Amino acid sequence: MIGITETCRGANASRAKVVTAAALALAFLPAARARAGVEYVTSTGDCTTHIGGPSAALPVRAGPGRQFEVWGNSVDLAPTIKFGGALTGATIVARHSGPDNASRGCGFVGSMVVSVSSNVAITANAAASVSFQMPLGDFSSQALTVVAFPALAQPTWTTNGSLQPSNLPCIVKTGSITTINQDTKLVIQLPPGASQDQTTCTSNVINVHVQPATASQIVSDPTFNYTVAGAPAFVTVHQVAPENAGHLATLSFTFNVAGIRALTTTSTSTITITNPIVTARTATITLQVSPSTVAQGFAAPASAIPSSTTAGNPIDFTLKFSAPTRSGQVITWRMTQAGCFVSADSTQWPYDPRTSTGFQYFRAPTNVTSTVIRVLSQNNSGCTSKLAPTTQIFEAWLGDQRVSPNIVNVTSGPTYTRVNISLLFP
Numbered sequence: 001m002i003g004i005t006e007t008c009r010g011a012n013a014s015r016a017k018v019v020t021a022a023a024l025a026l027a028f029l030p031a032a033r034a035r036a037g038v039e040y041v042t043s044t045g046d047c048t049t050h051i052g053g054p055s056a057a058l059p060v061r062a063g064p065g066r067q068f069e070v071w072g073n074s075v076d077l078a079p080t081i082k083f084g085g086a087l088t089g090a091t092i093v094a095r096h097s098g099p100d101n102a103s104r105g106c107g108f109v110g111s112m113v114v115s116v117s118s119n120v121a122i123t124a125n126a127a128a129s130v131s132f133q134m135p136l137g138d139f140s141s142q143a144l145t146v147v148a149f150p151a152l153a154q155p156t157w158t159t160n161g162s163l164q165p166s167n168l169p170c171i172v173k174t175g176s177i178t179t180i181n182q183d184t185k186l187v188i189q190l191p192p193g194a195s196q197d198q199t200t201c202t203s204n205v206i207n208v209h210v211q212p213a214t215a216s217q218i219v220s221d222p223t224f225n226y227t228v229a230g231a232p233a234f235v236t237v238h239q240v241a242p243e244n245a246g247h248l249a250t251l252s253f254t255f256n257v258a259g260i261r262a263l264t265t266t267s268t269s270t271i272t273i274t275n276p277i278v279t280a281r282t283a284t285i286t287l288q289v290s291p292s293t294v295a296q297g298f299a300a301p302a303s304a305i306p307s308s309t310t311a312g313n314p315i316d317f318t319l320k321f322s323a324p325t326r327s328g329q330v331i332t333w334r335m336t337q338a339g340c341f342v343s344a345d346s347t348q349w350p351y352d353p354r355t356s357t358g359f360q361y362f363r364a365p366t367n368v369t370s371t372v373i374r375v376l377s378q379n380n381s382g383c384t385s386k387l388a389p390t391t392q393i394f395e396a397w398l399g400d401q402r403v404s405p406n407i408v409n410v411t412s413g414p415t416y417t418r419v420n421i422s423l424l425f426p
Contacts, residue, residue, distance in 0.1 A: 037140030039072040047106035057143040063120040066220035076110030078132035085128030086146040089117040118146045150212035152283040156183035170201035185286040193297030193414035196322045201257040210249045232269045234259030266290040297322040297414025308422035311379035324367045330400040331362045336393040340383035344374040389422035
């Protein structure tokens with residue numbers, strides 16, 4: 001009995017040891033499984049900023065080859081990955097062990113660089129996932145949100161109501177530049193004589209900002225240049241700021257100065273801006289440029305005969321035109337010291353020195369390519385000096401300042417001319 005009893009006791013003790021060892025093994029097994037799997041996600045160029053994890057779906061832009069890096073114990077050992085939901089594919093790009101990552105300052109944890117693909121043309125965000133097979137055969141998953149490319153907000157020619165960076169002052173000059181239709185249409189009216197204008201012009205660029213309807217930070221957002229179609233021949237467009245799907249891009253519209261001045265009829269263009277990745281995302285703006293109905297200009301600087309004379313003598317100022325004058329062509333002109341001159345002929349060349357602005361108005365003969373404005377010089381106070389000749393300036397503008405006040409703001413170009421004369425003390 002005693003032998004049997006001792007034998008049973010020994011068997012029970014052995015069984016207890018086995019149970020205890022198994023219990024210890026089971027106790028450690030769940031902990032090992034808990035530590036294995038996805039812990040967090042980063043972009044491929046940043047191992048410290050967490051952008052996703054088991055409790056946060058990772059937003060990924062729709063399209064092919066979107067990459068990110070998944071981190072976690074044993075993730076780098078996963079032999080395969082599975083994908084689901086809106087994804088059309090997923091591949092392993094690279095693996096990094098814990099020691100590898102520690103050597104690059106990213107912590108002692110394994111990681112895997114993953115590339116996923118989805119339909120670029122989706123119109124709404126969609127759920128997806130990638131799963132990694134762990135050493136014990138189970139899978140650890142990372143939820144994704146495949147984010148659709150946003151529609152384009154309506155672009156405008158202005159930023160906060162202003163053209164950027166300028167209003168093309170050396171092209172428009174005395175013409176006009178305005179925006180209509182909620183700033184989606186730019187209307188340029190060229191000034192008189194634009195086709196004869198040979199002055200240098202470098203203020204010939206307008207920037208247009210292109211903004212998606214919604215903006216957000218998305219992993220693997222692709223950079224791209226918008227495609228632009230429909231611009232007129234005298235405008236070139238290129239992108240001066242890179243665009244990724246949720247951010248602002250800037251398109252630079254450069255006007256060919258000679259091309260725009262050479263217009264003889266109105267040019268109206270509908271310009272279409274397209275996302276080259278998702279061609280259904282488009283927006284349009286309109287550009288209209290009109291030449292002046294008066295294509296006249298001075299063909300040469302004004303000349304004076306004589307260019308130096310004793311006060312009291314008449315002076316003839318000769319104007320030459322680039323085309324025969326039309327009926328009723330008005331010339332606005334003035335002398336710098338109005339009181340130093342009077343009319344040589346009040347009917348043919350009316351002159352009134354008492355006007356507050358000093359501007360005079362001469363109606364040129366019809367269908368001529370040159371004409372003369374004559375004045376009679378005077379030796380009034382300040383007009384001459386006994387010590388030296390006194391310089392006086394004759395200025396002329398094409399057009400009627402009383403009708404178009406801005407024409408006299410021009411001091412260069414084909415619609416403006418001037419010449420100096422010298423008055424001598426009698």
